[in-house]
Amino acid sequence: MKNTITIPVAAMLLALAACADSPAESFAKAQKEYAANNYAAARIHLANALNEEPGNRAMLLLKAQTLIALGDGEGAAAALQQLVGTAKPTDQLAELSAEAALLRGASDVSTAFLTGIETAEADRLRAMAAIQKGDLPLAAQHFEKGLARGGNARLYADYARFRLMAGDLPGATDMAAKAARLAPGGIDTLLVSGEIAVRRGDLNSALGFYDQAQRLYPASIAALVGKAAVLGDLGRTDEMKPLVAKAAQAAPKDLGVIFLQVKLAASAKDWTRVRDLVQPLETTLAPISPVRLMYGEALLRLNLAEQAIAQLRPLAQALPANREVALVLAEALLVSGDPQAAMALLKPFADSPLARRAELVLMARIAKAAGSPAAAGYQARANAPQPQSLTRDMADADAAMRAGNWAGAVAAYDRVLAVTDGRNVMVLNNVAYAQLILGNTAKALEFADRALKLAPANPSVLDTAGWAQFKSGSNPERARQLLRKAAQLAPKNMTIRAHLAEAERTPD
Known part of the structure; x- marks a missing residue:
């Protein structure tokens, strides 16, 4: 016969209460999670802490900051209202209230909170409110005022995005560089750097920025969407699919997420x-x-x-x-x-x-x-083939290669290959190199092998084929053989020598 032990309910509740974190412990955990950008976890710990101390100002402030980071303008506004009561928010609380209003789409309310606040952050928020209202000249004026006050990382990043929207790629790049100097790991810095890299056609760099943003800010839908979009542009749909599914689960109504779902379905x-x-x-x-x-x-x-x-x-x-x-x-x-x-x-x-x-x-x-x-x-x-169209595509491809616009180069060379016999060694070699830079190793190997069959003694072709083989990791010895032959044929070529040196010192 099985013995059973009955535990009184009151005793069980007392035991559970003894195991629960104190408000101070929950707050400490929330601070740690917030510092690690784990905003969803921070919100849970803050809820536990505030359940016991609903009027704790430090907890309410962190709650407002956490909810803003999560994009919850309504919740952040409620937390801030508890902090200020009937008084008009000032300084940091005014700026946070303005940002919460922006998240709710209330641009006029946002600017009203900023009355009398003369800081670079206030100028940034005014600029964002102007963008929300469609007044781009006014937004530019506020950004410039913020710059004159010394700026901050978020202002630089937002101004970079603004300039990118206006087609000013050099200006956007300059602002993004300023943001990176102040906050290289900031979410705004990483996201706009990714956008700029996409605009340049440097998808591999863009993927690096979005990947870093996703790792550092796991709650960021923008980072997830950005990474998935770049993978789609690279043709790596198998890697894209789980990210899109994750984003759809987290933010099913987000237009960026829906766009990716549509793009994925259209590609199939x-x-x-x-x-x-x-x-x-x-x-x-x-x-x-x-x-x-x-x-x-x-x-x-x-x-x-x-x-x-x-x-x-x-x-x-x-x-x-x-x-x-x-x-x-x-x-x-x-x-x-x-x-x-x-x-x-x-x-x-x-x-x-x-x-x-x-x-x-x-x-x-x-x-x-x-x-x-x-x-x-x-x-x-x-x-x-149309001679002028072919010449234009070749010129576009060459210009893209010189500019480091690898995606643009691949697209232009694909048009060339589609209307020719596909036996131009230079085109095949350049496509292989561009695909390699983009991280599409399998495609790089395919084009490099086609070029190698047509020009087995060309040092540039040998270098691309060997380097692609080395990067793939599938046959290190063959990679070294190809690179050695390339080095023998072009002993003064520093790129080939560098590739060979790396391949030689890397163990199988």
């Missing part, structure tokens, strides 16, 4: 999934939202051409020079039975000396459906 040509994701948001999409293009294509592929046209036409009107939008809309018009409208839309692109093959192929179909005698000419051009 899962058009039903794209439609199901976007349809509930259809009426809220901005006229030039990139989601609209993917949604329009999904509707087209699902044989809903008229609905696709309704989505794509405003986008084409807003972005008349966008080739991708014109291509999809022209196809939708063709499918809907209006080849004349499709022809009028695509003609400026197809008639250009810089026309791409996809545009010419579709234009040939459209012209044939419209009964135009120009159809044969478009088809003939589609079947042969």
Whole structure:
């Protein structure tokens, strides 16, 4: 017979209470978690501490800061209200109140809190409020005032993002460098540095910034979304998928997260999934939202051409020079039975000396459906590389390589390879090198091997192939053999010598 022991309920509760943290211990844990940027954990410890000491000012202040870090403007405002009561917040509390208001979308309330506060941080918040209201000139004035006061890391980072939005890449880079000098590991610094690297096409550096941001700030949805987006641009969808799933679980209504889900589904040509994701948001999409293009294509592929046209036409009107939008809309018009409208839309692109093959192929179909005698000419051009377009793509690729825009270089070289026989050694070698810098080792090896078969005695080709092999770690001895041969053929090439030296000193 099994013996049972009965424990009185009162005794059990007393035992549990004895094991619970004191308010001071919970607060200490919250401070530690906040310092480690684990804001969700800090919030839990603060709730425990404030349950026992609801009026503790130090705890309430940290609670407000924690909730702001989590993006909870309503909760932060409530905590700050407990701190100030009926008085007007001043100094740090005024700035925190202004930031909490910004999180709630209350830009006028935010600026009202800052009345009489003359600090760089107050200027930053005023600038952000102006951006929220769409007054960009006023935002620039506030940023400049903040700079004149000496600035701070967050102001530099936000001003960098502002300049990036305005297309001022050098100015954005300068501001981001200033932010990095003051707070190299700050979340704002890392995120804007990642954005700038993406704009430059240096996706590998961007991935490094977002990866660091994700590690240092595990609660940051922006870091998670940024990293996932870069992985998508790199074509590393297997690595992207779990990050997107995690972000969707944490922030299912976040537009950045939804965009990534849509992008992932579109890359897999899962058009039903794209439609199901976007349809509930259809009426809220901005006229030039990139989601609209993917949604329009999904509707087209699902044989809903008229609905696709309704989505794509405003986008084409807003972005008349966008080739991708014109291509999809022209196809939708063709499918809907209006080849004349499709022809009028695509003609400026197809008639250009810089026309791409996809545009010419579709234009040939459209012209044939419209009964135009120009159809044969478009088809003939589609079947042969266009010299001016090819020259432009080569120039774009070379310029991107010189600028370190590796993603841009790959995209331009891909267009070259698509309309040639794919046997240009320089192109293959450069694509391999760019893919290697981007972290796509498997693709780098593929292109390097193709170049090596065509030019087995070219030192540059040997170096790229050997370095790609070394970076992959799959065959260190072959990597050393290729690099040794490259060094023998070009003994004065310092890059080759450096690659060989590293390969030689690295154990298998």
